[in-house]
Amino acid sequence: MLEVADIHSFYGEAHVLQGASLTVGKSEVVALLGRNGMGKTTLIRSVMGVSPPNVRSGQVTFKGEAILGLAPHLIAKRGVGYVPQGRRLFPSLTVTEHLTVLKPAAATHGWTVAKAFEFFPRLGERRYHRGNQLSGGERQMLAVARALMIDPELILMDEPSEGLAPVMVQHLEGIIAELKAAGLSILLVEQNLYSALAVADRVYILETGRVVHEASAAAIGADPETLTQFLGVH
Ligand SMILES: Nc1ncnc2c1ncn2[C@@H]1O[C@H](COP(=O)(O)OP(=O)(O)O)[C@@H](O)[C@H]1O
Numbered sequence: 001m002l003e004v005a006d007i008h009s010f011y012g013e014a015h016v017l018q019g020a021s022l023t024v025g026k027s028e029v030v031a032l033l034g035r036n037g038m039g040k041t042t043l044i045r046s047v048m049g050v051s052p053p054n055v056r057s058g059q060v061t062f063k064g065e066a067i068l069g070l071a072p073h074l075i076a077k078r079g080v081g082y083v084p085q086g087r088r089l090f091p092s093l094t095v096t097e098h099l100t101v102l103k104p105a106a107a108t109h110g111w112t113v114a115k116a117f118e119f120f121p122r123l124g125e126r127r128y129h130r131g132n133q134l135s136g137g138e139r140q141m142l143a144v145a146r147a148l149m150i151d152p153e154l155i156l157m158d159e160p161s162e163g164l165a166p167v168m169v170q171h172l173e174g175i176i177a178e179l180k181a182a183g184l185s186i187l188l189v190e191q192n193l194y195s196a197l198a199v200a201d202r203v204y205i206l207e208t209g210r211v212v213h214e215a216s217a218a219a220i221g222a223d224p225e226t227l228t229q230f231l232g233v234h
Pocket residue numbers: 011014016034035036037038039040041042043052
């Protein structure tokens with residue numbers, strides 16, 4: 001589904017991604033782990049075509065086609081949804097307005113506003129609330145729902161559990177599992193190791209812009225040395 005091969009990304013002259021590679025298969029949940037500042041967001045932005053950073057070399061392939069160098073809206077159109085770190089909602093737009101920015105309210109195929117409200121009942125209850133009137137958990141649900149409105153086959157989620165209460169983190173894990181069951185592929189950046197291991201099939205660890213470890217979620221959960229070495233988990 002997604003192949004990232006040997007990408008090198010820069011902020012100005014700062015060489016942040018130094019040959020990172022990974023793959024995400026159909027209906028697979030892949031977690032991208034690593035300490036703060038290791039390049040996780042940079043990798044997600046590089047895949048999505050969001051600048052900065054500048055990707056100077058490497059390949060990004062989605063469903064067998066090269067997408068590196070395409071504008072983000074064209075990458076979205078091909079079926080890649082994006083939940084940016086920090087959610088990036090519009091404070092003055094309502095829940096419904098957020099969901100209809102990318103798709104007409106009258107659309108009847110794929111993800112519709114009605115289907116989004118079935119999937120996220122809380123958003124339905126708050127449909128007239130504005131971005132700045134929502135709780136952290138509601139904002140995260142809205143960021144995920146918005147990404148779904150383009151009918152993605154792959155979703156890139158950058159720290160969706162950041163700042164959420166444990167009960168909301170669990171709710172989010174359930175949503176990720178449901179999306180996977182519906183056939184979506186997910187590349188998930190997570191600081192919360194245990195949440196990542198609860199939902200992921202495979203895991204990559206990024207360290208100063210390179211993938212230094214790849215394993216199944218089950219294997220890494222049983223590998224305290226690797227967790228300590230790269231993630232500082234004791
Ligand atoms: N807009 C930017 N301009 C310059 N440097 C940046 C920018 N964004 C991130 N960086 C640097 O790139 C490195 C990787 O950052 P990032 O991808 O955000 O890491 P992570 O998401 O793993 O915490 C860090 O050293 C960070 O300081």
